[in-house]
Amino acid sequence: MLKNILFTFAISSVIALSACQSNTKKLPIIGDKDIVEKVVDGKKVIDTIYT
Numbered sequence: 001m002l003k004n005i006l007f008t009f010a011i012s013s014v015i016a017l018s019a020c021q022s023n024t025k026k027l028p029i030i031g032d033k034d035i036v037e038k039v040v041d042g043k044k045v046i047d048t049i050y051t
Contacts, residue, residue: 029050031050031051032050036049
């Protein structure tokens with residue numbers, strides 16, 4: 001019984017710690033890019049087009 005409780009606690013701890021980590025990695029941008037600005041429904045929209 002004690003083994004089951006400890007096992008459940010250990011698994012729960014690992015899941016909780018992995019969920020708290022922040023993922024701040026950004027994908028690399030390869031190639032040229034064009035920034036296109038448009039007005040749609042009265043709002044300014046900025047699109048990035050990678051070529």
